[in-house]
Amino acid sequence: MDSIIIDQLTKKFGSFTAVDKVSLRIQKGEIFGLLGANGAGKTTLIKILTGLSGASSGKATVAGFDIHRHVEKVKMNIGYMSQKFSLYEDLTVRENIQLFGGIYGVSSDYIKTKTTLVLDQLGLQDSAKKLVKSLPLGWRQKLAFSVAIFHEPKIVFLDEPTSGVDPITRRQFWEMIYAAASQGITVLVTTHYMDEASYCDRIAIMNAGKMEALGSPGELKAAYQVDHIEDVFIHIVR
Amino acid sequence: MKKLISIIQKESLHIIRDWRTLMILVMMPIALVVIFGFAISNEIRNIKTIVIDPSRDVHSQELIRKMEASNYFKIVAYEDHIEAVEGMFKRGKAHVAIVFPLNFGQDLIKNNGQSIQVIADASEPNNASIISSYIEGIVQTYQADVLGKNPSLMSIIPEMRMLYNPGLKSVYLFVPGIITIILMLICALMTSLALTREKEFGNMELLLASPLNPAFVILGKVIPYVALSFIDLLLILVLGDIVFDVPVRGSLALLLGESLLYISTSLSLGIFISTVTSTQQAAMIFSMIALFLPTVLLSGFIFPIESMPVILQWVSHIIPAKWFIIIIKSVMLQGSSLDILWKETLIMGAMTVIFIMASIKKFKIRLE
Amino acid sequence: MIQIEQISKSYNAHAALKQASFKVDRGELFGLIGPDGAGKTTLIRILMTLLLPDSGKAHIGQWDVVKDYRKIRQHVGYMPGNFSLYRDLTVEENLRFFASVFGTNIKTHYHLIKPIYEQIEPFKNRRAEKLSGGMKQKLALSCSLIHRPELLLLDEPTTGVDAVSRQEFWQMLGTMKEHGITVLVSTPYMEEADLCDRVALIQNGEILEVASPKNIVDHFSSHLYRIKGKERLGLINALRSLSLFTKVYPFGEYIHCTSDEAVEPVVISQQLGQLGMDEIVIEAALPGIEDRFIELMA
Numbered sequence: 096m097d098s099i100i101i102d103q104l105t106k107k108f109g110s111f112t113a114v115d116k117v118s119l120r121i122q123k124g125e126i127f128g129l130l131g132a133n134g135a136g137k138t139t140l141i142k143i144l145t146g147l148s149g150a151s152s153g154k155a156t157v158a159g160f161d162i163h164r165h166v167e168k169v170k171m172n173i174g175y176m177s178q179k180f181s182l183y184e185d186l187t188v189r190e191n192i193q194l195f196g197g198i199y200g201v202s203s204d205y206i207k208t209k210t211t212l213v214l215d216q217l218g219l220q221d222s223a224k225k226l227v228k229s230l231p232l233g234w235r236q237k238l239a240f241s242v243a244i245f246h247e248p249k250i251v252f253l254d255e256p257t258s259g260v261d262p263i264t265r266r267q268f269w270e271m272i273y274a275a276a277s278q279g280i281t282v283l284v285t286t287h288y289m290d291e292a293s294y295c296d297r298i299a300i301m302n303a304g305k306m307e308a309l310g311s312p313g314e315l316k317a318a319y320q321v322d323h324i325e326d327v328f329i330h331i332v333r
Numbered sequence: 334m335k336k337l338i339s340i341i342q343k344e345s346l347h348i349i350r351d352w353r354t355l356m357i358l359v360m361m362p363i364a365l366v367v368i369f370g371f372a373i374s375n376e377i378r379n380i381k382t383i384v385i386d387p388s389r390d391v392h393s394q395e396l397i398r399k400m401e402a403s404n405y406f407k408i409v410a411y412e413d414h415i416e417a418v419e420g421m422f423k424r425g426k427a428h429v430a431i432v433f434p435l436n437f438g439q440d441l442i443k444n445n446g447q448s449i450q451v452i453a454d455a456s457e458p459n460n461a462s463i464i465s466s467y468i469e470g471i472v473q474t475y476q477a478d479v480l481g482k483n484p485s486l487m488s489i490i491p492e493m494r495m496l497y498n499p500g501l502k503s504v505y506l507f508v509p510g511i512i513t514i515i516l517m518l519i520c521a522l523m524t525s526l527a528l529t530r531e532k533e534f535g536n537m538e539l540l541l542a543s544p545l546n547p548a549f550v551i552l553g554k555v556i557p558y559v560a561l562s563f564i565d566l567l568l569i570l571v572l573g574d575i576v577f578d579v580p581v582r583g584s585l586a587l588l589l590g591e592s593l594l595y596i597s598t599s600l601s602l603g604i605f606i607s608t609v610t611s612t613q614q615a616a617m618i619f620s621m622i623a624l625f626l627p628t629v630l631l632s633g634f635i636f637p638i639e640s641m642p643v644i645l646q647w648v649s650h651i652i653p654a655k656w657f658i659i660i661i662k663s664v665m666l667q668g669s670s671l672d673i674l675w676k677e678t679l680i681m682g683a684m685t686v687i688f689i690m691a692s693i694k695k696f697k698i699r700l701e
Numbered sequence: 702m703i704q705i706e707q708i709s710k711s712y713n714a715h716a717a718l719k720q721a722s723f724k725v726d727r728g729e730l731f732g733l734i735g736p737d738g739a740g741k742t743t744l745i746r747i748l749m750t751l752l753l754p755d756s757g758k759a760h761i762g763q764w765d766v767v768k769d770y771r772k773i774r775q776h777v778g779y780m781p782g783n784f785s786l787y788r789d790l791t792v793e794e795n796l797r798f799f800a801s802v803f804g805t806n807i808k809t810h811y812h813l814i815k816p817i818y819e820q821i822e823p824f825k826n827r828r829a830e831k832l833s834g835g836m837k838q839k840l841a842l843s844c845s846l847i848h849r850p851e852l853l854l855l856d857e858p859t860t861g862v863d864a865v866s867r868q869e870f871w872q873m874l875g876t877m878k879e880h881g882i883t884v885l886v887s888t889p890y891m892e893e894a895d896l897c898d899r900v901a902l903i904q905n906g907e908i909l910e911v912a913s914p915k916n917i918v919d920h921f922s923s924h925l926y927r928i929k930g931k932e933r934l935g936l937i938n939a940l941r942s943l944s945l946f947t948k949v950y951p952f953g954e955y956i957h958c959t960s961d962e963a964v965e966p967v968v969i970s971q972q973l974g975q976l977g978m979d980e981i982v983i984e985a986a987l988p989g990i991e992d993r994f995i996e997l998m999a
Contacts (some may be wrong), residue, residue: 131863132863132864132865132866133833133834133863134833231738232736232737232738233736258860258889259736259737259860259889260736260737261735261736261739261904261998262736262891262991262994262995262998263950263995263998263999264736266950266951266952266995269951270934270937270951273933273934273937273951274934276934277932277934277935287861287863287864288890289864290890290891290892290953293953293954294951294953294954311954312953312954313954323892325864325868325892328864328865329864329865329868332863332864332865333865335801335804336801336802336804339797339798339801339802342798343787343790343794343798346789346790346794347787347789347790350789350790350828351789534785534787534788535781535783535784535785536785536786536787538751538781538785539779539781539785539786539799539844540802541751541774542749542750542751542774542777542779542781543774543799543802543803544771544774544775544802544803544804545802698770699750699751699752699753700746700751700752701752701753
């Protein structure tokens with residue numbers, strides 16, 4: 096089953112085409128990387144898929160819901176985490192979890208049990224009452240991810256989730272993503288950090304609104320006869 | 334010197350590029366002069382009053398006692414000659430004078446009527462008109478009490494004479510007030526914003542990492558605002574003169590000189606604010622609360638200082654705008670010169686030095 | 702060119718730098734590599750005389766970073782982590798202003814910035830805020846070079862910049878050597894280490910290792926294997942259960958496993974087969990900077 100189906104999706108701002116006839120299918124439980132430079136169209140595409148922006152033409156369904164007709168249902172079935180903003184730093188760990196659970200209308204009994212579970216998984220039991228800003232960056236990122244999938248969304252969108260994180264925490268983070276994916280959550284990672292992309296099952300590279308390449312990291316490297324995804328990207332953009 | 338000029342150039346570009354703010358800064362004085370054409374009346378207490386009473390009889394003494402008992406008037410001096418009045422007004426020692434004629438009581442009984450003269454300092458038109466209505470009220474009550482048996486036969490007619498501002502024009506008061514507010518706004522608020530903006534956008538980090546002398550950075554940023562505030566000052570004066578016939582009775586050079594001093598005071602305050610805040614938002618809130626509101630409310634611009642609670646009167650002493658309003662009103666409306674205003678001038682000068690010293694002490698040549 | 706001896710710096714209770722020491726030679730392209738919060742910015746700001754160290758000494762040439770701050774500010778070029786030029790000024794106005802700040806003009810050292818500035822010159826009348834990320838970096842680099850500094854301190858110049866611009870940026874840094882300019886550049890991206898002459902790895906305020914990229918990799922003391930299969934999470938758990946490896950961690954599309962003793966790939970394959978895992982690719986692998994970093998962190 097495909098959890099994201101994009102068909103000839105186009106977004107125009109006046110004469111500028113930000114997303115140009117993009118078609119794509121992403122499987123349930125897949126970890127999919129969307130790569131591109133700033134202005135390549137990936138942010139616009141994500142905004143359309145998360146219901147923050149409308150498309151000019153084309154169709155898309157997210158988690159089985161049409162993005163035009165069922166925007167609210169789409170929003171209830173996705174989670175989102177960006178590197179810049181995800182948690183309220185002046186709230187405690189527990190308050191953040193409860194807040195985001197509440198936003199997605201999760202029942203309070205469920206919030207209670209799941210909060211304990213999440214704190215156990217992260218090893219943050221003793222830090223539940225600490226302010227988020229007092230946590231090390233790596234812990235904050237892991238907590239932010241747990242919060243993004245707290246309401247068990249069908250799809251989670253991650254924006255440069257691990258850039259700048261130390262190598263060990265980074266790997267712990269990817270293991271969390273693998274675990275989420277194995278439970279059937281589809282993960283869509285946007286990044287312009289190529290190294291991050293190599294952790295994904297499949298990646299798509301966007302340039303000037305168009306989708307220029309699609310495949311697993313290994314397939315793309317083989318197709319372009321290079322050693323790094325970065326070189327694939329540079330080859331496409333130049 | 335070349336470095337200083339390039340900072341001034343750069344700062345001027347910032348100001349011109351942000352043309353919306355620039356428009357506000359130029360249009361606001363005009364709008365304010367027009368808007369504040371309306372008077373706001375307020376009760377005044379303890380008006381400093383001079384009494385000239387050559388008759389010294391029962392009736393005049395009783396009337397004076399009534400006035401004092403009303404709490405509206407505070408007799409600060411008994412004078413023999415009317416010539417003394419003007420000097421005391423200029424020094425701000427008194428705001429109203431009550432002049433009884435010779436043989437006040439006798440004539441009152443004999444002629445079934447008498448007049449007293451009330452001279453009011455109308456450079457504060459609100460106050461002057463309020464004062465005159467108080468006096469009228471007291472005199473009428475006295476008539477009713479003492480001579481009540483036959484009020485139609487005898488009456489005391491207060492004759493009002495307004496000094497400096499015979500038409501009681503409110504703009505006469507508001508023009509100096511608006512100048513005071515605008516200069517404070519541009520110099521203190523805008524410079525504190527301009528300086529904290531450098532910190533907020535990380536520009537200051539680069540400037541600190543350069544061989545620039547911090548004094549140059551500040552001076553270079555401040556000079557365009559001095560120019561801007563002078564433009565506004567002239568704009569208000571010209572507007573006041575052309576549209577409302579507000580005169581500058583004293584020396585224009587003195588007026589501009591005192592304004593320059595006040596600009597320096599405001600700038601040093603703005604610089605000080607920027608050294609203790611690190612974001613534009615904080616500087617804005619700080620300026621609004623610590624600076625702008627007191628300037629508007631406690632400087633005597635809108636509410637007469639005499640009618641404030643004693644504590645606020647004390648607070649008003651540390652507000653530079655209070656002293657500048659005294660000076661500028663005196664120069665513009667009474668034609669006073671420096672030999673009368675030296676004290677206020679000295680206070681503002683001292684304030685400037687204190688703020689500059691504090692800023693230098695607080696200014697960091699490093700981050701943190 | 703740079704000597705750092707036992708520099709420590711704390712913010713309240715948080716120790717940002719713990720007795721950091723290293724040297725940078727004249728003309729070197731030196732990388733300071735570590736994750737966010739490792740202390741890179743603090744160290745660069747101390748060198749740039751913008752922060753005072755709590756203890757320790759640091760010199761740039763013969764200049765002390767505390768006492769001789771004026772000299773250092775005159776002769777060192779600096780590019781902070783955040784874009785710090787004037788957004789409302791144009792490209793050319795920014796360049797002219799920063800030239801004048803250092804008492805020079807655009808022409809004097811134009812040859813130095815020419816290859817960089819030429820790329821943004823077509824937009825010289827555009828305001829800095831309207832430039833793309835890559836162009837902003839080029840402008841900032843031009844401004845930090847305009848007085849021909851002897852040393853260039855760059856704090857994360859490639860963070861948030863797309864791959865093509867990053868590649869161009871590193872090429873530009875490579876040319877600094879021809880002009881005899883020493884460069885200290887910080888980055889959170891491990892793979893950029895290979896572009897430096899020497900690097901210092903930094904984590905939690907501590908310098909873990911200082912060496913050339915090649916030597917750092919050579920210092921990797923374990924045997925490394927890279928393993929690829931279909932179900933990564935299951936594979937990771939299976940590999941950890943084998944007791945063959947000291948560490949098992951995901952690495953891009955592969956899983957990296959380290960061991961103290963050499964292990965035959967066939968053995969790994971057999972043992973995985975017993976756990977029901979097949980179609981697995983197992984190879985001995987060459988370690989990268991990141992593998993060494995992980996080894997040093999543990």
